[in-house]
Amino acid sequence: MNAVSNLPSLKDIIRDNDLRATKALGQNFLCDLNLTRKIARQADIQPNDHIIEIGPGPGGLTRGILLEGGQSLTAIEFDERAVKALQSLNDAAGSAMTLIHGDALKDNLLNYGADGNRKIIANLPYNIATPLIVQWLKDIHGSGDQAYQSITIMVQKEVAQRMSAVHGDKLYGRLSVLVQWLCDARVCFDVPPSAFVPPPKVTSSIIQLIPKKRDDDIDFATIEKITEMAFGQRRKMIRQTLKPHLDILKTLGIDETLRAENLSVSDYVAIATSKK
16 A cells, blocks of 8 residues: 555645635535544454545545554545545546545445445545434344444544443433344543634544344334334333323333333334233
C-alpha cells in the first residue's frame, strides 16, 4: 500500500477539493491516520474479509482500513464532492477498493462481498446513524453472522451508550433492546471533538457489534412493536404501556408496576415469544 501512503495529506485533499464539511449531511472529517488506523484495527481485518465503509468523506478512515490490511473494500459515498476527492485514493488502492456514489440508506449492503466475509467499518454521519444501525440489525436478524461478521462504527457517545446500556440505566431504551437481542455490543474507546475537522460539539465513541446466535424465531417487527409501546411513554408503568399484553406479563411473572427501562432484554424476548 505504498501508493496509499504516498498520497497528499488529507488536509490537502480537503483544501484542493474545497470539501468543506456540510452540517446537513452530518459530516465531520477524521484526518489523523494514527487514529483511523486504530479504529480499523478494532475490526481485526483478515485477508479474506470484505470491508464496507459508509460515508468515507475525504478518505481518512478509508486509508486506515487499507493500511491495516484491507484487501477488498467497498466505500459508499453520498456526497458528489467527496466522490471526486476520493478518486486519487481509489486509483492508488487499485483492485483493493471499489468506490460507489450512492445512498447507504437505500442500498442493500448484502450485495457486496459474500456471506460470512462482510465487516462494516464506518464513521457514520450523525444524522443517519440510528436508521442505518436498525437496517443492519434487520440484516443480522435474517442471516446472523452470514450478514456481517462485525460492525465497527463511530457514533455520538450517547448513541453508543444507548446501544450498550443495561436495564435500569436511564439511557436504556428501544435501541438497547434491539442491539443486544441480536448482538454483543462493546464500546472500544472515545474520540474527542478535537479529532475532527470541523470539531463537533459532542464526544464520539467507537462501538463494535458482533452478531450472536439466537434460539428464538421472533419476527423483527414484533420486538419493534413491543418496545415502541413500552418506551413510547417510558415514565408510565407497563400495566399501561403494555396493557394488551397483561395476561402475558402475569404468566411470565413480570411485575406490571415496573417501567419499560426495568425490563431486561430477555424479558422483552420472552414477551415477544409468548405473543406468538
